[in-house]
Amino acid sequence: MKKNTNVDIIDVAIKAGVSPATVSRSFNHPDKVLMSTRKRIEKAISQTGYIRNRAAQAIQGKRSGTVGLIVPTLDNAIFSNLIQAFSVEMRKHGFTMLVTTNGYDLNDEYTLLRSLLEHRVEGVALIGHDHSDETYNLLDIRNVPVVSMWNYKENSKISCVGGENKEAGAEIAKHITELGHTKIAVAFPNVKENDRARDRKIGVIEYLNKKGIIIPEYWNIKTEYSVSDARNCAIKLLDNYNHPTAIIAGNDVIARGMIYAAQSRGLNVPNDISITGIGDFSSSESSFPSITTVRMRPNEVGKKAASVLLERINGDREADPTRIRVSVEVKARESTKLINN
Amino acid sequence: MKKNTNVDIIDVAIKAGVSPATVSRSFNHPDKVLMSTRKRIEKAISQTGYIRNRAAQAIQGKRSGTVGLIVPTLDNAIFSNLIQAFSVEMRKHGFTMLVTTNGYDLNDEYTLLRSLLEHRVEGVALIGHDHSDETYNLLDIRNVPVVSMWNYKENSKISCVGGENKEAGAEIAKHITELGHTKIAVAFPNVKENDRARDRKIGVIEYLNKKGIIIPEYWNIKTEYSVSDARNCAIKLLDNYNHPTAIIAGNDVIARGMIYAAQSRGLNVPNDISITGIGDFSSSESSFPSITTVRMRPNEVGKKAASVLLERINGDREADPTRIRVSVEVKARESTKLINN
DNA sequence: ATACTAAATGAAAACGTTTGCATAACTATT
DNA sequence: AATAGTTATGCAAACGTTTTCATTTAGTAT
Numbered sequence: 001m002k003k004n005t006n007v008d009i010i011d012v013a014i015k016a017g018v019s020p021a022t023v024s025r026s027f028n029h030p031d032k033v034l035m036s037t038r039k040r041i042e043k044a045i046s047q048t049g050y051i052r053n054r055a056a057q058a059i060q061g062k063r064s065g066t067v068g069l070i071v072p073t074l075d076n077a078i079f080s081n082l083i084q085a086f087s088v089e090m091r092k093h094g095f096t097m098l099v100t101t102n103g104y105d106l107n108d109e110y111t112l113l114r115s116l117l118e119h120r121v122e123g124v125a126l127i128g129h130d131h132s133d134e135t136y137n138l139l140d141i142r143n144v145p146v147v148s149m150w151n152y153k154e155n156s157k158i159s160c161v162g163g164e165n166k167e168a169g170a171e172i173a174k175h176i177t178e179l180g181h182t183k184i185a186v187a188f189p190n191v192k193e194n195d196r197a198r199d200r201k202i203g204v205i206e207y208l209n210k211k212g213i214i215i216p217e218y219w220n221i222k223t224e225y226s227v228s229d230a231r232n233c234a235i236k237l238l239d240n241y242n243h244p245t246a247i248i249a250g251n252d253v254i255a256r257g258m259i260y261a262a263q264s265r266g267l268n269v270p271n272d273i274s275i276t277g278i279g280d281f282s283s284s285e286s287s288f289p290s291i292t293t294v295r296m297r298p299n300e301v302g303k304k305a306a307s308v309l310l311e312r313i314n315g316d317r318e319a320d321p322t323r324i325r326v327s328v329e330v331k332a333r334e335s336t337k338l339i340n341n
Numbered sequence: 342m343k344k345n346t347n348v349d350i351i352d353v354a355i356k357a358g359v360s361p362a363t364v365s366r367s368f369n370h371p372d373k374v375l376m377s378t379r380k381r382i383e384k385a386i387s388q389t390g391y392i393r394n395r396a397a398q399a400i401q402g403k404r405s406g407t408v409g410l411i412v413p414t415l416d417n418a419i420f421s422n423l424i425q426a427f428s429v430e431m432r433k434h435g436f437t438m439l440v441t442t443n444g445y446d447l448n449d450e451y452t453l454l455r456s457l458l459e460h461r462v463e464g465v466a467l468i469g470h471d472h473s474d475e476t477y478n479l480l481d482i483r484n485v486p487v488v489s490m491w492n493y494k495e496n497s498k499i500s501c502v503g504g505e506n507k508e509a510g511a512e513i514a515k516h517i518t519e520l521g522h523t524k525i526a527v528a529f530p531n532v533k534e535n536d537r538a539r540d541r542k543i544g545v546i547e548y549l550n551k552k553g554i555i556i557p558e559y560w561n562i563k564t565e566y567s568v569s570d571a572r573n574c575a576i577k578l579l580d581n582y583n584h585p586t587a588i589i590a591g592n593d594v595i596a597r598g599m600i601y602a603a604q605s606r607g608l609n610v611p612n613d614i615s616i617t618g619i620g621d622f623s624s625s626e627s628s629f630p631s632i633t634t635v636r637m638r639p640n641e642v643g644k645k646a647a648s649v650l651l652e653r654i655n656g657d658r659e660a661d662p663t664r665i666r667v668s669v670e671v672k673a674r675e676s677t678k679l680i681n682n
Numbered sequence: 683a684t685a686c687t688a689a690a691t692g693a694a695a696a697c698g699t700t701t702g703c704a705t706a707a708c709t710a711t712t
Numbered sequence: 713a714a715t716a717g718t719t720a721t722g723c724a725a726a727c728g729t730t731t732t733c734a735t736t737t738a739g740t741a742t
Contacts, residue, residue, distance in 0.1 A: 006402070008728055019692045024730055034690060049482060054459045055399035056728035059697050061347075064396060066439070066460065075425040076623070077418055084416040087442060096456055098407070099440040101428060115437055118395045119407065141390060228627035253624075260629035282417070283594075286569035288601035349698055360722045365700055375720060397698035400727045685742080692735075700726085709718075 007048045016044035027052060058120050067095050067309065068116030068124045072104045076225060076253060077281045079127065082149060085302025086125060093310055095122070106132045106193050113138060123309045129153050129160070130195040145312035149305040150296075151196050152325040159312060159321040161305040163328040165196050165278075168294040169203020172248055172276050175292065175330050177211050180339035181246040181274060184208065185219035185237060187230065187258060188250035197250050200278055204248055219244055223254055230257025231264075238265050245273060245339055252277030252284045255291050259335060274336035289334035297326050348389045357385035368393060399461050408436050408650065409457030409465045413445045417566060417594060418622050420468065423490060426643025427466060434651055436463070447473045447534055454479060464650045470494050470501070471536040486653035490646040491637075492537050493666040500653065500662040502646040504669040506537050506619075509635040510544020513589055513617050516633070516671050518552050521680035522587040522615060525549065526560035526578060528571065528599060529591035538591050541619055545589055560585055564595055571598025572605075579606050586614060586680055593618035593625045596632050600676060615677035630675035638667050 013020045018037055026033045026041045033041075044050075058064035067090055071079050087097050098116055102109040110132050116124060117138075123145035136157055139146050151162040176184060186205070191198035208215065223233040230253065237243065238261060249255035255277030259269050267273055269289050277284060277293040284291040308322050354361040359378055367374045367382045374382075385391075399405035408431055412420050428438050439457055443450040451473050457465060458479075464486035477498055480487050492503040517525060527546070532539035549556065559581075564574040571594065578584065579602060590596035596618030600610050608614055610630050618625060618634040625632040649663050 010728080020729080021693080021731080022691060024728095025691085028730075032690075037690080051455060051458045051483070053400070053461060053728055055396040055405060055461050056697090057730075058396035059394070059400055059699080059728080060730050061697065062730075073425060074415075074421050074428065076421060080415050080417060080421060084414065084442065087415065087440070091441065096439050096441060096460060098437050099428070100432065100437060101425065114392060117392045119437060120394060120396050142392070226627075227624035231627045256624070257627060260627060263629040283568035283597070286567075286572045286598060286601060288572075288604040351698080361698085362700075362723075363721060365698095366721085369700075373720075378720080394698055397727090398700075400698080400729080401700050402727065403700075683742105685740105687740075688738085690735100690737080693733090695732085696730085698727105702725090703723090705720105705722080707718100707720085709716100711716075712714090 007050045009050070009052070011048055012041065012044045012050045015048055016040045064120045064122055065095060066098050066119060066121045067313075068098045068100070068113075068119070068121035070100050070102055070109055070112050070116070070124065070126050072127060073101050074099070077283070078225060078251065078253065078279070079298075081282060081298035082302045085299040086149070086306050087302075089303050089306035090309075093306075104193060106130065106135070110134045110138070117142060117144065123147070123313045125149055125305060125309060126158075128195050129156055130193050143317055145309060145317065147305045147309045147312070147322075149301055151199065152323065153195075154323070156321060156323060159308050159323065161301050161308055161324040161326065163296045163301075163326045165199035166203035166206075168278050168296065168328045169200040169205075170207040171203075171328060171330050172278060172292075172294050173204045173207035175332065176246050176248060176274065176276060176336065177208070177213070179246075179274065179336060181244075182213055183244040183246070184213060184215065185221060185244040185247045186215055186249075187221040187223050187233065187247060187254050189223060189225050189254075200250055223250075223257075225251065225253055227253055227257040227260070230254040231261045232257075234258040234261030235265065238262065238267070243273065246336070247273065247275045249275065249277050251279045252281045252291055252293050255293065255335070256284075256287065259287075259289070259291070269335050270337040271340075274339075276336055280331055285331075285333065292333045292336040293331055295329045295331055297328075301326055348391045350391070350393070352389055353382065353385045353391045356389055357381045405461040405463055406436060407439050407460060407462045408654075409439045409441070409454070409460070409462040411441050411443055411450055411453050411457070411465070411467050413468060414442050415440070418624070419566065419592065419594065419620070420639075422623060422639035423643045426640040427490070427647050428643075430644050430647035431650075434647075445534060447471065447476070451475045451479070458483060458485065464488070464654045466490055466646060466650060467499075469536045470497055471534050484658055486650060486658065488646045488650045488653070488663075490642055492540065493664060494536075495664070497662060497664060500649050500664065502642050502649055502665040502667065504637045504642075504667045506540035507544035507547075509619050509637065509669045510541040510546075511548040512544075512669060512671050513619060513633075513635050514545045514548035516673065517587050517589060517615065517617060517677065518549070518554070520587075520615065520677060522585075523554055524585040524587070525554060525556065526562060526585040526588045527556055527590075528562040528564050528574065528588060528595050530564060530566050530595075541591055564591075564598075566592065566594055568594055568598040568601070571595040572602045575599040575602030576606065579603065579608070584614065587677070588614065588616045590616065590618050592620045593622045593632055593634050596634065596676070597625075597628065600628075600630070600632070610676050611678040612681075615680075617677055621672055626672075626674070633674045633677040634672055636670045636672055638669075642667055 100112045148160040188201045223230045277291045280293045280295040350361045354364045441453040489501040529542045564571045618632045621634045621636040
């Protein structure tokens with residue numbers, strides 16, 4: 001078996017009887033080379049098994065053909081729709097994605113960004129707006145095309161595509177109060193270094209306060225972004241305190257865990273307790289009961305974010321940030337109902 | 342704001358009063374440069390805002406610092422644990438991951454592999470063993486360090502880390518028959534170009550046949566890997582035919598959807614019907630009812646796969662494939678019980 | 683036929699590193 | 713004190729492309 005790790009553009013050129021320059025052109029400016037020579041080059045390429053070297057291309061200071069993505073975790077459903085949509089769209093335009101996870105740690109994020117820049121990514125996509133000063137500074141200094149996905153923010157320093165999490169929180173709180181609930185618990189993850197969760201929570205609390213509803217401390221639950229932790233937290237709540245008639249959860253995963261908790265304690269959702277999520281993950285519609293939640297349109301966000309990033313990469317680097325607001329919408333489903341009197 | 346996109350190793354060298362070679366060495370062989378000079382270089386680096394150029398490094402034919410991962414989809418929970426574990430482990434060793442999705446299309450996979458090789462990834466990780474001849478051939482010709490994750494296969498052409506899916510299928514079938522079930526339905530996705538699903542299904546069917554149980558065609562359900570499709574399929578089954586006492590699903594996502602279907606039709610799982618999954622996804626333990634399934638240890642697989650790949654990258658390229666078999670194990674939980682007579 | 687333009691290709695410099703070899707400055711050995 | 717060995721650094725070639733500029737060839741207008 002012949003092992004050819006090192007056939008280069010010169011070998012191809014020789015085989016095709018042209019100069020390396022022409023081979024290069026046939027890749028990058030095919031219109032500038034005669035159809036017939038192009039054919040000969042193609043043939044030489046497949047005969048030699050040549051695979052072009054993007055590193056050597058990138059070194060020219062031109063295109064590396066990669067974009068970087070920094071995401072808190074790949075471990076759960078939260079970002080998967082978003083990433084998939086973003087990835088597919090970038091791929092369509094010939095980009096390959098360098099993916100890294102920061103585990104919700106902003107210092108780590110900075111290191112990862114540096115590492116991505118070492119690889120000369122042409123652009124970077126981040127989640128949310130909580131990033132360290134160092135990160136923002138580096139992006140600015142190197143003038144990196146960048147887009148923040150997931151939540152919209154007026155006056156954001158960088159381009160962004162997403163829904164308003166505060167609005168999402170307020171909307172779901174509105175839904176719950178309109179169903180007559182007043183004994184309401186909320187369940188959110190740690191909101192430090194996580195503006196998505198923070199904004200949602202603020203939206204919920206502020207709306208409820210406005211309606212004269214105050215959440216007592218023991219109904220203010222802190223949980224991880226996992227079904228199991230959410231379930232445990234909810235069980236503790238249901239077992240130890242008189243229970244609320246509704247729980248507003250920070251996202252669908254948490255809501256799911258809490259529904260399981262209720263069911264495992266013999267409660268019927270929504271007859272005994274209403275539970276809501278935020279985010280509308282793909283399985284939320286088909287679960288039982290289906291989850292009342294707020295649609296954040298991850299596919300749309302991912303796709304549009306890709307477009308924004310492409311535009312920044314190809315276009316004017318000094319332009320003001322592009323901000324696209326994706327509408328949010330309450331999807332009332334089976335996990336909530338009018339309160340019984 | 343000063344925009345410095347182009348400070349290079351020479352600028353750093355000048356600033357630090359050394360030669361470029363020394364700067365380079367301080368990155369790659371720090372032991373070969375005097376502590377005091379190293380300090381001066383570090384200072385020059387932070388003063389200039391230098392970020393090294395991996396493309397220029399990769400062009401030396403040496404390390405690119407990247408590995409490629411080709412995965413069918415990022416869109417659901419199936420691979421997320423695995424990917425996360427793999428990713429974290431590679432990162433620890435200084436690698437950044439280039440991730441691409443092939444949407445379960447093997448031709449696409451070949452194109453993606455080429456694209457990864459253009460970026461001169463040092464190694465590649467794939468899912469399963471169903472790959473096109475072209476793919477296998479290219480890997481062989483270019484002598485690419487490669488590992489297949491997710492399922493073990495004796496005599497595989499390439500290194501692999503995973504459980505035996507056939508065994509997993511047989512084990513769960515054994516569990517169900519030992520609970521006394523004979524009226525059993527199975528629910529699997531399209532097994533073409535998907536050896537994981539195929540092996541599992543074969544394991545199930547063969548075991549049942551051995552026990553004299555034949556699955557009638559209308560209990561042989563074909564579904565997508567999604568909660569919603571699984572739920573719809575199960576509803577069709579439950580509404581239109583006399584229903585089985587147990588359903589063996591191809592994975593936990595499908596099982597989950599089918600449980601929802603049963604619940605939405607007023608059936609109790611497991612009292613009225615037992616339902617099993619395969620894979621033990623992170624939420625399967627905490628759902629209600631928790632799902633009886635087969636553990637495939639995705640974290641262990643991801644981590645070990647990373648080790649195998651690293652070893653191939655750093656070690657002997659001509660060595661025979663490394664094959665690591667990760668044990669599978671039935672986790673009996675709430676979604677199954679002894680049949681009532 | 684001649685001069686002029688356009689299109690296709692080639693030659694060579696450039697991109698930012700790494701590394702083998704050479705050199706210089708020390709240290710240890712006799 | 714002379715020699716051999718060691719260590720830290722610099723010099724310059726090399727890595728595989730892309731691109732500018734120059735050249736050749738073919739085509740067009742006179």
